[in-house]
Amino acid sequence: MTSFWSWYIILIVLGVTFGTAALLYFVHRIDTGDIKKGESMGHSFDGIEELNNPLPKWWHIMFWITIVYSLAYLALYPGLGSYPGLLGWTSTGQWETEMQKADDTYGPIYEKMAATPINELADNQEALKMGQRLFANNCTVCHGSDARGARGYPNLTDQDWLYGSTPARIKQSIMTGRSxxxxxxxxxxxxxxxxxxxxxxxxxxxxxxxxxxxxxxxxxxxxxxxxxxxxxxxxxxxxxxxxxxxxxxxxxxxxxxxxxxxxxxxxxxxxPAHKELLGEEKVHILAAYIYSFAKKPL
Ligand code: HEC
Ligand code: HEC
CATH class of the missing domain: 1.10.760.10 (Cytochrome c-like domain)
Known part of the structure; x- marks a missing residue:
């Protein structure tokens, strides 16, 4: 963001916040002179008369709280142009932390599975569940949610293989793609x-x-x-x-x-090739999932 647009946003945000605060302050201080609470202010329009009914106190307090809250929020988190906020929070940072957490949790599991031969992994229920999830996220657009394919997209469950049904051939199909x-x-x-x-x-x-x-x-x-x-x-x-x-x-x-x-x-x-997209460990688990169809027909 250029500094012009950054300042543009800062001015609008602060202008609106302080503008609202000022309005609230002055409305609160309006002098109604001798007119008592609940009495007519002396003008009416279309049969509706304005009475001296100031805004309730709780409403005022709530409004002040939201203003203080938004200023505190803007100080701590990004919101004012390119000012990063005192906490240094970013959505990318949050995403990276969560990904790191997922890697810490699943990394060792993936590693262990990647070291297991595909034909053994095809009997491991946990691996098959992970393979099914990976398949749902990456493969169903073409091969269908039940892996039975569609015209031009092969059925992966039918024991008929274009490129071969051995673990190595299946893994290669996914890693490097096929045409x-x-x-x-x-x-x-x-x-x-x-x-x-x-x-x-x-x-x-x-x-x-x-x-x-x-x-x-x-x-x-x-x-x-x-x-x-x-x-x-x-x-x-x-x-x-x-x-x-x-x-x-x-x-x-x-x-x-x-x-x-x-x-x-x-x-x-x-x-399409999936080596770069998913990494070899995930492809290995996917290959075991697909190989389980070759091993034990549905
Ligand atoms: C250069 C190699 C090559 C030659 C020559 C060739 N084909 Fe093919 N054919 C293929 C490949 C590869 C496919 C699969 C295409 C794909 O995956 O999209 C295919 C697909 C087909 C299909 C579709 C099968 C299906 O399951 O729907 C038919 C039918 C077919 N070929 C018939 C023939 C006939 C008949 C000839 C001779 C006139 C021929 N092909 C010559 C390589 C060849
Ligand atoms: C963009 C569509 C598309 C996506 C996404 C896709 N595939 Fe494929 N896949 C194909 C097509 C098309 C073929 C057949 C290629 C051909 O005609 O030669 C194929 C072939 C295969 C084969 C070889 C089948 C055989 O009979 O030998 C395997 C295994 C396979 N895909 C697995 C997967 C897995 C696992 C995923 C998810 C990671 C995936 N595919 C994602 C389109 C796709």
């Missing part, structure tokens, strides 16, 4: 017919009713364009996050139309 890239192949494939046939083939792999002739043609194109990422058996590749296309579990959807769209326009799902 799955499925290129738009519409142009490379040429006509719409080829895309349609491919989608028939992909659907046939999941036991859906399809046009067998179209699926046969699709299979040939699949060998040329898709196996490098999804594998010759179409079961995917967890190193690049290419999904298994045979398990009936869909990240984007398994209808003919959605699959055609995926092939023609491509997809790119992105899981």
């Amino acid at each position: 799955g890239f499925m290129p738009a192949l519409g142009e490379a494939l040429g006509d719409k017919q080829t895309v349609t046939e491919l989608a028939h083939y992909v659907r046939s792999l999941n036991g859906y009713q399809t046009d067998t002739h179209a699926a046969e043609n699709g299979k040939k194109t699949f060998k040329v364009f898709c196996t490098s990422c999804h594998g010759t058996d179409a079961k995917g590749n967890q190193f690049i996050g290419a999904p298994d296309l045979t398990d009936g579990v869909w990240l984007y959807g398994g209808s003919q139309k959605i699959i055609e769209n995926t092939i023609a326009k491509g997809r790119s799902g992105s899981m």
Whole structure:
């Protein structure tokens, strides 16, 4: 804050406070001459007559107390422009003290958990509760409060893993993030017919009713364009996050139309890295929470 605005605020705050005090003082001292308490002041308006009724004493005292209180408050705490107050209190300072207290309480617990292997931690009820809370605060916007995901956001409870279900792979997913890239192949494939046939083939792999002739043609194109990422058996590749296309579990959807769209326009799902955001200890606990779904299906 520049010193101009600081003084601007100081003058307004003190002006209002002392102005109110002055008003109170002078109103209290108004000389009503010979007119006794409760008698008419001698003027009326619209049938309403003003009587000599001074403000009650208790009201006056209360008002003086609030004025003294506010001056004491302004002396001790920040309120007058950039004057910091005699106590040196700041909201940042209070926040830091509280964070320090939380660190002192939870630090040793986090440390102990961080030193425990993830597959052991996944059986520790206290760790799972902490993981659930961390998940609620950091992950539900994308993966849903029940971790079952949404279109484009994987279900983390379904035993179908884009990047692998071992403790190390799960932890890596959270630490460094993941980005799955499925290129738009519409142009490379040429006509719409080829895309349609491919989608028939992909659907046939999941036991859906399809046009067998179209699926046969699709299979040939699949060998040329898709196996490098999804594998010759179409079961995917967890190193690049290419999904298994045979398990009936869909990240984007398994209808003919959605699959055609995926092939023609491509997809790119992105899981943000959480290493800097949360720190490794919290990620470790989160990984145990997620791994508990892999270990023991819901
Ligand atoms: C901004 C949205 C977003 C947030 C927030 C987010 N994720 Fe993800 N997450 C994704 C997406 C999208 C993917 C899939 C990436 C892909 O398509 O390749 C993913 C993938 C994952 C995977 C890999 C799943 C698999 O099948 O291999 C794990 C594990 C995971 N997230 C856990 C978490 C945890 C734990 C948090 C909270 C700390 C979190 N995510 C927060 C969007 C998000
Ligand atoms: C460069 C590697 C790569 C190639 C080539 C590739 N894909 Fe993919 N595909 C991926 C990745 C990675 C994803 C996951 C995208 C994401 O996470 O957002 C994906 C997703 C998909 C999906 C969505 C699955 C779901 O669960 O919703 C379908 C369908 C698909 N690919 C079909 C194909 C077909 C058919 C071809 C060949 C024409 C092909 N892909 C070629 C990497 C590839």
